[in-house]
Amino acid sequence: MTPDLPALATAIVPPDETARTLAHARQLTLTKPTGALGRLEGLSAWVCAVQGQCPPQAFSEVRVVVFAGDHAVARRGVSAYPPEVTGQMVLNFVSGGAGVNVLARSAGATVRVVDMSVDVDYAALGAAIPDDVTAHRVRRGAADIAEGPAMSIEEATAAFEAGRSIADDEVDRGADLLIPGDMGIGNTTAAATLVSLLTSTDVAEVVGRGTGIDDEAWMRKCEVVRDAANRGRPLLADPLALLAEVAGPDLAAMTGFLVQAGVRRTPVLLDGLVSGACALVAHRIAHTAKGWWLAGHRSTEPAHARALERLGLEPVIDLGLRLGEGTGALVALPILQAAAATLAEMATFDEAGVSDKGA
Amino acid sequence: MTPDLPALATAIVPPDETARTLAHARQLTLTKPTGALGRLEGLSAWVCAVQGQCPPQAFSEVRVVVFAGDHAVARRGVSAYPPEVTGQMVLNFVSGGAGVNVLARSAGATVRVVDMSVDVDYAALGAAIPDDVTAHRVRRGAADIAEGPAMSIEEATAAFEAGRSIADDEVDRGADLLIPGDMGIGNTTAAATLVSLLTSTDVAEVVGRGTGIDDEAWMRKCEVVRDAANRGRPLLADPLALLAEVAGPDLAAMTGFLVQAGVRRTPVLLDGLVSGACALVAHRIAHTAKGWWLAGHRSTEPAHARALERLGLEPVIDLGLRLGEGTGALVALPILQAAAATLAEMATFDEAGVSDKGA
Numbered sequence: 001m002t003p004d005l006p007a008l009a010t011a012i013v014p015p016d017e018t019a020r021t022l023a024h025a026r027q028l029t030l031t032k033p034t035g036a037l038g039r040l041e042g043l044s045a046w047v048c049a050v051q052g053q054c055p056p057q058a059f060s061e062v063r064v065v066v067f068a069g070d071h072a073v074a075r076r077g078v079s080a081y082p083p084e085v086t087g088q089m090v091l092n093f094v095s096g097g098a099g100v101n102v103l104a105r106s107a108g109a110t111v112r113v114v115d116m117s118v119d120v121d122y123a124a125l126g127a128a129i130p131d132d133v134t135a136h137r138v139r140r141g142a143a144d145i146a147e148g149p150a151m152s153i154e155e156a157t158a159a160f161e162a163g164r165s166i167a168d169d170e171v172d173r174g175a176d177l178l179i180p181g182d183m184g185i186g187n188t189t190a191a192a193t194l195v196s197l198l199t200s201t202d203v204a205e206v207v208g209r210g211t212g213i214d215d216e217a218w219m220r221k222c223e224v225v226r227d228a229a230n231r232g233r234p235l236l237a238d239p240l241a242l243l244a245e246v247a248g249p250d251l252a253a254m255t256g257f258l259v260q261a262g263v264r265r266t267p268v269l270l271d272g273l274v275s276g277a278c279a280l281v282a283h284r285i286a287h288t289a290k291g292w293w294l295a296g297h298r299s300t301e302p303a304h305a306r307a308l309e310r311l312g313l314e315p316v317i318d319l320g321l322r323l324g325e326g327t328g329a330l331v332a333l334p335i336l337q338a339a340a341a342t343l344a345e346m347a348t349f350d351e352a353g354v355s356d357k358g359a
Numbered sequence: 360m361t362p363d364l365p366a367l368a369t370a371i372v373p374p375d376e377t378a379r380t381l382a383h384a385r386q387l388t389l390t391k392p393t394g395a396l397g398r399l400e401g402l403s404a405w406v407c408a409v410q411g412q413c414p415p416q417a418f419s420e421v422r423v424v425v426f427a428g429d430h431a432v433a434r435r436g437v438s439a440y441p442p443e444v445t446g447q448m449v450l451n452f453v454s455g456g457a458g459v460n461v462l463a464r465s466a467g468a469t470v471r472v473v474d475m476s477v478d479v480d481y482a483a484l485g486a487a488i489p490d491d492v493t494a495h496r497v498r499r500g501a502a503d504i505a506e507g508p509a510m511s512i513e514e515a516t517a518a519f520e521a522g523r524s525i526a527d528d529e530v531d532r533g534a535d536l537l538i539p540g541d542m543g544i545g546n547t548t549a550a551a552t553l554v555s556l557l558t559s560t561d562v563a564e565v566v567g568r569g570t571g572i573d574d575e576a577w578m579r580k581c582e583v584v585r586d587a588a589n590r591g592r593p594l595l596a597d598p599l600a601l602l603a604e605v606a607g608p609d610l611a612a613m614t615g616f617l618v619q620a621g622v623r624r625t626p627v628l629l630d631g632l633v634s635g636a637c638a639l640v641a642h643r644i645a646h647t648a649k650g651w652w653l654a655g656h657r658s659t660e661p662a663h664a665r666a667l668e669r670l671g672l673e674p675v676i677d678l679g680l681r682l683g684e685g686t687g688a689l690v691a692l693p694i695l696q697a698a699a700a701t702l703a704e705m706a707t708f709d710e711a712g713v714s715d716k717g718a
Contacts, residue, residue, distance in 0.1 A: 030458075031448065031451055031456065031457055031458070032457075032458050032682050033439065033440065033569075033570035033571050033681070033682065034571055035571065035681075036458075036570070036571075036680065036681050036682040037458065037680060037682060037686075038659065038678045038679025038680040038681065039678040039679050039680075040678065040680070040690070080392060080716050081392065081714065081715075081716055082714050084714055085713055085714050088711065088712060088713040088714060089390065089711075089713060091711070091712070092390055092706055092711040092713060095706070095711070097390065097704075097705060097706025097710065097711050098390055098391075098705065098706065098711075099389075099390070099391050099395075099396065099701060099705055101704075102700050102701050102704040102705050103697055103700070103701065105700070105704070106693070106696060106697045106700040107693070107697065210392075211392035211395065211716075212392050212393055212394065212395075212716070300397065316678075317676060317694075319397045319398040319399065319675075319694070320397025320398050321395065321396060321397040321398075321399070322392070322394075322395050322397065323391050323392065323395035323396060327396075330697070331399070331694060331697055334465070334466070334693030334694070334697075335676075335678070335690060335693070337465060338461075338462055338465045338466070338689075338690055338693075341461050341462070341464070341465040342458055342461050342462065345456075345460075345461040345464075346456060346457065346458055346461050347451055347454070347456025347457065351456065352447065352448075352450070352451040352454070352456050352457075353447060353450070354444055354447040354448060354451060355440070355441050355443055355444050355447060356440075357439050357440055357570075357571070
């Protein structure tokens with residue numbers, strides 16, 4: 001069944017502007033010079049707005065959902081790594097050894113991985129995989145977007161709805177902040193195509209080095225993105241058709257996840273290029289969803305900077321990360337928690353008996 | 360007794376370059392594209408170098424020492440806040456309500472405040488103050504550097520030695536990472552003077568807005584810094600005489616603290632302008648100390664950017680903070696811990712059975 005996208009859009013209310021205003025007012029009463037916490041002050045106000053309260057609370061159930069999927073286009077040599085890495089990394093996530101696992105532990109978050117379209121037979125690898133990892137798989141690998149659609153409309157719809165249902169699950173289980181992660185050799189090719197289309201930016205300006213490709217692979221990647229973008233351009237008014245043509249089940253699911261987070265009034269800390277590309281699609285579906293999103297970091301992928309610019313989102317950190325998985329958002333997470341803590345816990349001038357400016 | 364500065368300099372050995380090399384080699388084996396953790400990779404290598412081991416451990420005893428002191432120059436209206444705020448803030452630190460307390464709790468660090476030269480009578484305020492806060496006080500307030508020396512050479516020496524002894528105390532009690540914090544209305548005037556002198560930068564380029572001053576106060580601050588810098592210039596070859604002329608006991612103590620951290624092979628996460636200015640002086644005393652320092656953040660104070668540039672230190676974050684107290688370093692601390700965690704805990708390609716590049 002096709003989701004009613006206009007109904008989804010109207011179901012999303014913006015965050016609480018009253019709480020945001022109270023946050024800015026409270027910042028002025030804290031024992032520090034006006035504005036001295038810089039970016040942290042705006043972050044604390046965003047936390048108040050999405051929590052609907054001031055002072056805010058620490059986020060206590062931060063959940064990363066890694067959307068994994070293969071992309072047949074990877075066989076054209078647009079990535080520095082072989083396609084089998086996607087499935088191997090899913091196992092790495094499950095056993096807790098990947099970057100996202102380590103950074104989640106460090107920041108007090110938890111990780112769930114969802115195989116939307118990995119081209120792997122785990123049993124053949126001799127690996128046990130929890131059922132909930134594969135329960136939403138739509139197909140084995142997106143088809144080659146250099147040649148034709150990544151998937152059917154039905155598959156795009158199923159993936160989008162799976163992403164929404166995963167967001168619902170996580171919120172129902174108590175998640176108070178969601179982080180979308182990605183894993184998939186070739187997925188930046190699809191993401192760059194979406195960014196090129198949705199920001200009207202020339203292909204050469206959005207195609208990056210992904211996992212670290214050479215000049216020749218970069219040129220191949222540009223060609224693929226140009227061909228896919230040409231097929232996607234007539235579909236700009238139909239987000240699900242666009243995802244079917246140039247993306248893949250992993251990206252379609254992440255898009256549904258971002259939209260549904262807004263429906264559920266649950267904040268999202270965005271990661272890198274793939275989540276930026278999906279955010280552009282989700283923004284097309286529901287402009288109001290953006291109020292629920294914060295950009296965790298800016299990756300080195302040029303398309304990511306372009307996507308953030310178009311969305312008007314200012315990243316928290318810019319540390320040259322380009323790993324995906326949700327890692328950039330996790331590095332930013334303690335800064336967001338610190339911002340909330342200052343607003344909630346710092347003494348006011350009155351409480352501490354400290355003289356204010358001009359006193 | 361005057362400290363033997365050349366002996367201090369030779370007592371400082373650089374961090375462990377073998378451990379740093381091992382760290383870079385280990386990064387290449389972890390399950391992620393080469394270089395994909397960006398700045399985190401270099402940070403993890405620095406942690407290995409200062410810990411002398413690879414893989415590294417999380418820092419488990421991170422200690423902020425806030426050096427508090429008044430500056431008579433504040434009475435000239437070079438700050439947006441009245442001078443009595445310094446003593447009031449010391450009490451705020453002791454009761455745990457200041458920004459540095461909140462951010463330390465958030466990042467898993469602890470705070471000690473040392474009154475080196477606050478111009479306050481706590482008893483008259485009706486406030487109980489722990490003995491260890493005031494045990495090192497050298498005088499009540501630095502003298503007005505617009506008119507003459509901030510303190511005598513003897514006082515500068517006593518403060519410098521107190522800073523060294525505080526570093527010794529903290530390392531002996533188990534601190535494995537030190538953060539220098541500052542509190543003192545007027546202290547950015549002294550710090551800007553040091554930066555102007557030690558980086559040969561024109562006064563107007565280094566004087567900032569401190570706690571948030573207007574144009575008229577900014578011009579007064581420039582005048583003061585110019586006068587003090589003129590008196591300090593002939594003393595550039597004698598760091599203790601320079602501190603006596605244009606700084607104050609708080610900055611002299613922080614300088615000793617930074618030097619002694621190097622002697623004790625203990626890493627330091629620098630904060631904002633005041634610690635940057637003291638680092639320039641400490642660097643003049645002992646060039647090798649710098650290997651033990653990492654710049655936590657870049658503040659909005661122009662002199663801070665200049666100091667970091669001269670020291671060749673790249674800050675971890677740049678979030679428009681200008682609170683001092685150690686707060687910028689504390690916001691950066693979780694990123695440093697995250698960097699160490701990735702190197703220590705991520706699975707290697709071999710361990711996870713993931714295919715490497717070109718496999």
